[in-house]
């Protein structure tokens with residue numbers, strides 16, 4: 001360890017005095033003080049004012065610093081769908097898109113579960129939104145007990161309909177699988193967050209995480225994300241937390257493609273979406289390798305261009321990570 005590092009125990013102690021730690025731009029993944037400003041944090045909501053995007057010189061994690069306060073973030077996330085997405089997804093094409101994305105995540109996770117012959121009966125999901133992943137899980141394992149923590153109450157009705165048990169904390173929940181899909185990039189203190197979320201995870205149980213990968217590089221706005229992962233910091237993070245059998249993979253269009261997509265490309269994509277919403281689905285619904293679980297042509301048509309069914313060797317839109325608790 002070099003002089004810029006602090007150990008995990010010291011980091012956690014410091015996190016208790018979190019304002020100080022976060023103002024000092026200490027890396028939320030490895031605890032290094034060796035960070036530098038990378039650029040302005042691009043935002044719309046005023047509580048991000050004064051934030052910068054900072055990169056850790058040791059693990060390459062990119063993060064917002066200073067972080068918004070816990071109170072501001074909690075209130076933002078409690079109406080997340082209204083604030084960040086203008087409401088819950090409801091059109092048939094949006095439903096097909098999110099269902100397909102959930103099924104592709106599930107296919108990735110199932111590969112890992114099958115390989116290690118892991119039996120899952122109890123699932124805990126953090127931040128399920130309206131429950132696209134939960135529904136996909138319960139369709140293939142209807143006898144599972146599926147618990148979820150969701151701070152956005154606008155999703156509760158939909159979750160209850162699927163058969164999800166809503167809980168307030170992970171403390172009392174024993175699980176064989178913990179799922180966090182598009183959650184961790186919103187969290188100020190990821191170490192404490194994952195520790196708390198996996199307290200009831202049995203030894204040998206599985207943690208599945210999906211986050212956007214380096215999305216600051218291809219988006220014009222950083223909000224609502226405050227953590228920007230890539231493989232190196234994700235591996236270090238899961239290692240430090242004591243997870244084993246770690247697998248991390250890039251999925252989707254590559255970052256370099258996303259950065260160079262032309263205006264013409266986005267016009268063509270809009271035309272394509274229009275045609276699909278008018279019912280012209282079949283010409284866009286070819287089955288590609290990795291799409292085997294997408295039996296509905298509309299689902300294939302909706303996700304096809306994003307490549308979420310394709311693993312990539314270079315950094316891409318999404319980072320999927322799966323690991324076991326020791």
Ligand SMILES: [Zn+2]
Nearest residue numbers: 027030056059
């Ligand atoms: Zn770091």
